[in-house]
Amino acid sequence: MSDLQDSLRELYQEVIFDHNRNPRNYRPLPAASHHADGHNPLCGDQLTVYLQVEDGVVREASFVGHGCAISTASASLMTEAVKGKPVAEVEALFRDVHALLTEGREAADPARDFGKLEVLSGVKEFPARVKCATLAWHTLHNALVGEHETAHTE
Amino acid sequence: MNAPREPGVQTPILDLATDFPILARPVHGRRLAYLDNGATTQKPAAVIEAEARFYRESNANIHRGVHWLSQHATELYDGARATVQRFLNAARADEIVFTRGTTEAINLVAQSWGRPRLAAGDEILLSTMEHHSNIVPWQLVCEQTGAVLKVIAVHDNGELDMAAFEGLLGERTRLLAITHVSNALGTVNPVAEMTRRAHAVGAVVLVDGAQAVAHQAVDVQAIGCDFYAFSGHKLYGPTGIGALYGRAELLRHMPPWQGGGDMIRTVAFDNTTFAPPPQRFEAGTPNIAGAIALAAAIDYVQGVGLGRIHAHEQALLDYGTRALQDIPGVRLVGTAQDKAGILSFLVDGIHPHDLGTILDAEGVAIRAGHHCAMPLMTRFGIPGTARASLGLYNGLADLDALVAAIHKAQALFGTRGGTAPGKGRAA
Ligand SMILES: Cc1ncc(COP(=O)(O)O)c(C=O)c1O
Numbered sequence: 143m144s145d146l147q148d149s150l151r152e153l154y155q156e157v158i159f160d161h162n163r164n165p166r167n168y169r170p171l172p173a174a175s176h177h178a179d180g181h182n183p184l185c186g187d188q189l190t191v192y193l194q195v196e197d198g199v200v201r202e203a204s205f206v207g208h209g210c211a212i213s214t215a216s217a218s219l220m221t222e223a224v225k226g227k228p229v230a231e232v233e234a235l236f237r238d239v240h241a242l243l244t245e246g247r248e249a250a251d252p253a254r255d256f257g258k259l260e261v262l263s264g265v266k267e268f269p270a271r272v273k274c275a276t277l278a279w280h281t282l283h284n285a286l287v288g289e290h291e292t293a294h295t296e
Numbered sequence: 297m298n299a300p301r302e303p304g305v306q307t308p309i310l311d312l313a314t315d316f317p318i319l320a321r322p323v324h325g326r327r328l329a330y331l332d333n334g335a336t337t338q339k340p341a342a343v344i345e346a347e348a349r350f351y352r353e354s355n356a357n358i359h360r361g362v363h364w365l366s367q368h369a370t371e372l373y374d375g376a377r378a379t380v381q382r383f384l385n386a387a388r389a390d391e392i393v394f395t396r397g398t399t400e401a402i403n404l405v406a407q408s409w410g411r412p413r414l415a416a417g418d419e420i421l422l423s424t425m426e427h428h429s430n431i432v433p434w435q436l437v438c439e440q441t442g443a444v445l446k447v448i449a450v451h452d453n454g455e456l457d458m459a460a461f462e463g464l465l466g467e468r469t470r471l472l473a474i475t476h477v478s479n480a481l482g483t484v485n486p487v488a489e490m491t492r493r494a495h496a497v498g499a500v501v502l503v504d505g506a507q508a509v510a511h512q513a514v515d516v517q518a519i520g521c522d523f524y525a526f527s528g529h530k531l532y533g534p535t536g537i538g539a540l541y542g543r544a545e546l547l548r549h550m551p552p553w554q555g556g557g558d559m560i561r562t563v564a565f566d567n568t569t570f571a572p573p574p575q576r577f578e579a580g581t582p583n584i585a586g587a588i589a590l591a592a593a594i595d596y597v598q599g600v601g602l603g604r605i606h607a608h609e610q611a612l613l614d615y616g617t618r619a620l621q622d623i624p625g626v627r628l629v630g631t632a633q634d635k636a637g638i639l640s641f642l643v644d645g646i647h648p649h650d651l652g653t654i655l656d657a658e659g660v661a662i663r664a665g666h667h668c669a670m671p672l673m674t675r676f677g678i679p680g681t682a683r684a685s686l687g688l689y690n691g692l693a694d695l696d697a698l699v700a701a702i703h704k705a706q707a708l709f710g711t712r713g714g715t716a717p718g719k720g721r722a723a
Contacts, residue, residue, distance in 0.1 A: 145324075146324040146325075146656075146657045147324075147657055150653070150654065150657045154650075154654075154708055154709075159709065159710065183666075183670075184665060185649045185664075185665060185679070185680065186665065186666055186673065186679025186680045187649075187679070188679070208679060209647065209679075210647035210648075210649040210650045211646075211647060211650045211709075212649075212650065268653055270653070271649070271653060274649065
């Protein structure tokens with residue numbers, strides 16, 4: 143088996159399939175205080191991220207849209223990861239995940255425990271797919287900073 | 297694992313992969329099955345050598361020097377133009393303008409033919425299956441002139457709705473801009489018939505030949521169109537070179553669209569006069585080596601014979617169509633009667649992008665996405681497709697590799713048998 147085949151299995155793990163088949167928090171959030179759209183025109187991936195923020199804490203997070211397994215699983219894992227976290231922590235997580243996906247583990251806070259999100263780091267071996275994994279996170283960031291322009295990863 | 301051949305099914309006849317050095321190169325430790333010819337084709341040694349030989353033996357600027365090398369290079373460049381002329385069966389060599397490719401050729405027509413002539417309310421007719429490069433230049437010219445786009449619908453099987461076409465033709469129709477072969481569906485459009493109908497209402501016709509010229513013989517006089525555009529890199533030639541065919545009467549009355557050297561007759565600050573076509577449209581030093589290597593590509597293709605290439609690719613298309621249809625969960629997008637060697641498909645439960653990544657790991661190169669035809673994807677209600685597109689060097693082994701890799705992807709995704717578990721999205 144080639145190295146690439148190994149990398150493929152590292153990326154396409156059961157966690158990814160599970161979250162692709164049954165995305166968590168897959169619904170619009172009528173009570174959302176924040177939301178933003180994301181679009182990756184190259185792949186056609188498209189999603190909307192909804193957040194309900196109260197007293198500086200993300201109480202609820204959800205998304206809807208369509209995309210490849212990587213982008214769907216990334217969005218699903220993200221909604222689970224940010225729920226219940228203070229906004230400042232969510233922003234720090236965004237920066238760390240972004241660093242993890244684009245530059246590697248060394249670039250992220252050494253103290254950061256990525257938990258299930260670690261699986262996403264497998265995209266690093268597939269440069270054409272990094273944007274799929276980061277789309278939801280850019281969209282989350284836009285929702286938080288009130289950027290109503292559609293997030294684009296191209 | 298060749299499937300048993302049914303009687304009456306053609307057999308692929310060409311075995312030319314060894315003419316293409318890159319095909320000997322393994323990818324991810326596998327034999328490369330290059331099935332992305334719609335995006336660009338690989339180059340035979342004859343083309344690579346022609347470009348290198350030009351720089352080794354003949355390099356000089358053209359139309360400028362009295363010295364021997366310059367004259368030699370000029371002769372080669374003019375010879376390349378004559379080769380393109382014969383290739384398209386144009387009546388005259390000065391009806392061939394070298395461009396960077398199809399995109400630049402269409403923009404040239406939009407800006408030089410369209411912009412000065414179109415007025416508010418004039419209609420440009422194109423189809424849902426156009427590549428963005430046959431949409432956006434017209435949108436730009438519409439903004440500049442007030443002309444409007446009218447769009448010919450596409451049937452579910454990927455054929456043009458000819459009744460809709462007839463219905464849209466009218467006295468305001470100034471231009472029909474239509475692709476010869478759809479890059480996303482493989483549909484071959486009846487461009488000769490459409491040209492006749494468009495000419496009958498006084499419209500000018502541009503045919504986008506990007507996906508046609510490498511796969512079937514093209515005769516612009518038989519089609520009767522006014523403009524025909526193609527790219528060298530999809531015809532086994534280099535990138536950065538292509539050509540526009542324009543009927544002499546039209547080119548003669550078109551103003552230049554870029555200014556510079558080589559496109560003028562005389563320059564003075566109070567009056568500059570322009571060279572006749574095709575030089576009028578070739579400002580600046582052109583891609584000389586590219587034009588010469590394009591001519592080598594045409595020589596190569598004609599040496600093989602476009603009739604044979606067509607028969608070969610049709611046999612592969614038949615084989616591939618059956619093989620894909622036999623895989624549970626695979627759906628072909630684009631099943632027109634008259635099709636070129638393009639297999640666009642969807643696999644249940646596997647997004648085209650994931651499929652592309654998994655196939656790549658198996659050494660199978662396809663394209664996944666919208667194929668620069670977003671309006672067409674919207675028409676079919678899909679974000680994109682996976683696309684295997686054939687070239688003259690492909691064989692049954694490439695299609696067998698494709699099929700095997702799709703089975704692997706289905707096994708990995710747990711969707712073998714075509715069921716996509718959990719397709720209903722639970723929150
Ligand atoms: C039908 C069609 N038209 C136009 C183009 C644009 O060609 P180029 O990018 O070489 O200018 C393409 C290439 O993708 C095509 O498939």
